[in-house]
Amino acid sequence: MxxxxxxxxxxxxxxxxxxxxxxxxxxxxxxxxxxxxxxxxxxxxxxxxxxxxxxxxxxxxxxxxxxxxxxxxxxxxxxxxxxxxxxxxxxxxxxxxxxxxxxxxxxxxxxxxxxxxxxxxxxxxxxxxxxxxxxxxxxxxxxxxxxxxxxxxxxLHIAPDPLEPAFDAAGVARRMKAKGVAIKRLLLDQTVVSGIGNIYADEALWRAQVHGLRPASALTKPALGRLLGHASEVMTEALGQGGTSFDALYVNVNGASGYFDRALAVYGQDGLPCPRCGSTVRREQFMNRSSHFCPRCQVRPRGSSPSGSSVSPVSPVSSRSSTRRP
DNA sequence: AGTCAAACCTGTTTGC
DNA sequence: TGCAAACAGGTTTGAC
Structure with missing residues (x-):
């Protein structure tokens, strides 16, 4: 798990x-x-x-x-x-x-x-x-x-996670700001901030409306702080639902699954509408793993392939498509 | 130093 | 239907 x-x-x-x-x-x-x-x-x-x-x-x-x-x-x-x-x-x-x-x-x-x-x-x-x-x-x-x-x-080499008292969001934002690497790489780097994996990295980036390929140095410190706040928030919400499980592999000590999979906005939702703007959620490989994002809410940085000029405006929707789990 | 792919495994899903 | 390839929540290692 x-x-x-x-x-x-x-x-x-x-x-x-x-x-x-x-x-x-x-x-x-x-x-x-x-x-x-x-x-x-x-x-x-x-x-x-x-x-x-x-x-x-x-x-x-x-x-x-x-x-x-x-x-x-x-x-x-x-x-x-x-x-x-x-x-x-x-x-x-x-x-x-x-x-x-x-x-x-x-x-x-x-x-x-x-x-x-x-x-x-x-x-x-x-x-x-x-x-x-x-x-x-x-x-x-x-x-x-x-x-x-x-x-x-x-x-010992693992950084504090966002849910522990020793977590210093401003300090982490400062360290991130000093790096030119893709922000998602830093979210997943357990020596920078721990506990975040592929699901919650994608969900936090979606909430913050930041594309994972954006260089950390291109974001402001307040924006990095907000991103960390979203990571903390989405993980707290998931904890309240008993965590995220897609199958019987991810269970608590009594063998029971959590329910947060129902609340995921982008992870595993490729082809379905973004809950915020209705654009179709995309899945792409970067950093050797699947990344899920809304091409409209999360603007791809210039120069990263595929060239991102094909994003067409979509009228906002108030509810999710019926193809989503009810 | 930083970036990338491969390695470690088994099982399930997808595609031809 | 069968088989092979792709894919999965993570971390570490070693090669550029």
């Missing part, structure tokens, strides 16, 4: 279902799921045994279980869902998923935590926590339980 709202849905599910529980056994299948864990899957399995889950934190698309291990050396179990990863809370006797790669049992004999991943771009790693470069304190004073927070090693 890739982008920020979907990962946050999972984080909340884990906070409800695994915090406070003690792991009695971990079972990882194959080498690949722990390929980012230097010491290998056997080491990971051995070291989480007996650990209690203190909290579940997230930055961008990364999430991690803060562990209180028996040897008192604070660590986090970092999870990235990749393109198709799922964390599921399942009864121990529930059938084994086809792409199950990791399974955690708890001392209370309650439901298991399972990591299921069809495409195996996701994975698990056990790493120490570090002081944040961006302002999250290693020991969170405002945590009533006194739990250790901070940022795990594989997440």
């Amino acid at each position: 890739p982008e920020l709202p979907e990962v946050e849905v999972v984080r909340r599910g884990l906070a409800d279902h695994v915090v406070g529980r003690t792991i009695t056994q971990a079972l990882l299948t194959g080498e690949r799921v722990a390929r980012r864990h230097e010491a290998g899957p056997a080491d990971l399995m051995a070291r989480v045994e007996g650990a209690t889950v203190l909290a579940v934190d997230r930055r961008g698309k990364y999430l991690w279980l803060v562990l209180d291990p028996p040897d008192d050396d604070p660590h986090a179990l970092v999870v990235h869902l990749g393109m198709s990863g799922q964390l599921l809370v399942q009864d121990a006797d529930a059938p084994r998923e086809k792409h199950l790669h990791a399974c955690f049992d708890f001392a209370d004999d309650g439901p298991q935590l399972r990591f299921v991943d069809q495409r195996t771009f996701g994975g698990l790693a056990l790493t120490p926590l570090h002081e944040d470069r961006y302002g999250v304190p290693l020991a969170a004073q405002d945590d009533p339980a006194g739990h250790l927070h901070g940022i795990p090693e594989p997440v």
Whole structure:
């Protein structure tokens, strides 16, 4: 479940279902799921045994279980869902998923935590926590339980996401303004701002009426600030709908889908009318991925092919075409 | 340094 | 109908 709202849905599910529980056994299948864990899957399995889950934190698309291990050396179990990863809370006797790669049992004999991943771009790693470069304190004073927070090693290079207190929109806008690269590239660059993927990049650009190929330096700082505001807003709205899912691959810890796909303006809507002006939404390849945009609301920068002089005015419409999902 | 394509995978949809 | 190609929410790597 890739982008920020979907990962946050999972984080909340884990906070409800695994915090406070003690792991009695971990079972990882194959080498690949722990390929980012230097010491290998056997080491990971051995070291989480007996650990209690203190909290579940997230930055961008990364999430991690803060562990209180028996040897008192604070660590986090970092999870990235990749393109198709799922964390599921399942009864121990529930059938084994086809792409199950990791399974955690708890001392209370309650439901298991399972990591299921069809495409195996996701994975698990056990790493120490570090002081944040961006302002999250290693020991969170405002945590009533006194739990250790901070940022795990594989997440240190990731910038804050728009939904966390450490996010500095003006600072990000300033950094973007200094670059001559396409604005969509920066929205997707997790070291500039994290959590935004292909869906919410396209939706934020549409809301801001900016074409993704526009050089960031050609936008004003206020315009960049507005774009980041739209990104934050669209992801908050998606979170309120349980995230975006087109199929059963993107589900919460209970296996349920979110509903934000019904509210998408451009992503996956090629050939359908723009909800704002009625022009036909286009899909084009740029940056090696599909980009969806309204050719009228989002003016292509000069010089980018195909030459964009063929945009004809279309009278505004007040409601969506019937070809859209009702 | 910055940009691009390829690589990592499996499954589904689309096109001939 | 069958088969192949294209495509999918992400990140990292290495080659220019």
